[in-house]
Amino acid sequence: MSNLEDAMRRIEALEAELDELRTKVGNTEFLAGAADRDASELRAALRAHNQTLNALRETQLEQGQRLGTLEAxxxxxxxxxxxxxxxxxxxxxxxxxRLPAQA
Structure with missing residues (x-):
């Protein structure tokens, strides 16, 4: 075997490995994008839950004040x-x- 044939096989192997790595990078980028969207959705849901809890707290404080007034x-x-x-x-x-006693 000549050095040229050996070099060609090595180049072909490297190209195949490069294609595989490109596929893996593409998959990784896709997964990273999906994870970022999931994290954004989770943050939005947590904000909504926090807003709901804060509104509930305000309502409970108002009801507590009204209850105190009603108790008074x-x-x-x-x-x-x-x-x-x-x-x-x-x-x-x-x-x-004052009624007369009855005997």
Whole structure:
């Protein structure tokens, strides 16, 4: 075998290896692009989840404030009802006291 034939075989082997490497690079670029798109979609989904959680937090804070106001109003109403029942009971006791005793 001559050096030329040996060199040609080596060149052909290198060209085949180069084609294989080009295919692998193309596949790698495709996969990298897909991974980048997936990561972008994930980031967008996480942003949406964070926005939802922040909106939920704001709603819960507002509801907590409203609940505090309602609790105060209920406490005031309870006091008024208790006072009204106490006055009614006292009035009934006074009526009973003034009724003539039956023997």
């Amino acid at each position: 109003k209920v406490g005031t109403l309870e006091a008024k009802v208790d006072d009204g029942f106490a006055k009614t009971a006292a009035g009934l006791q006074e009526i009973i006291r």
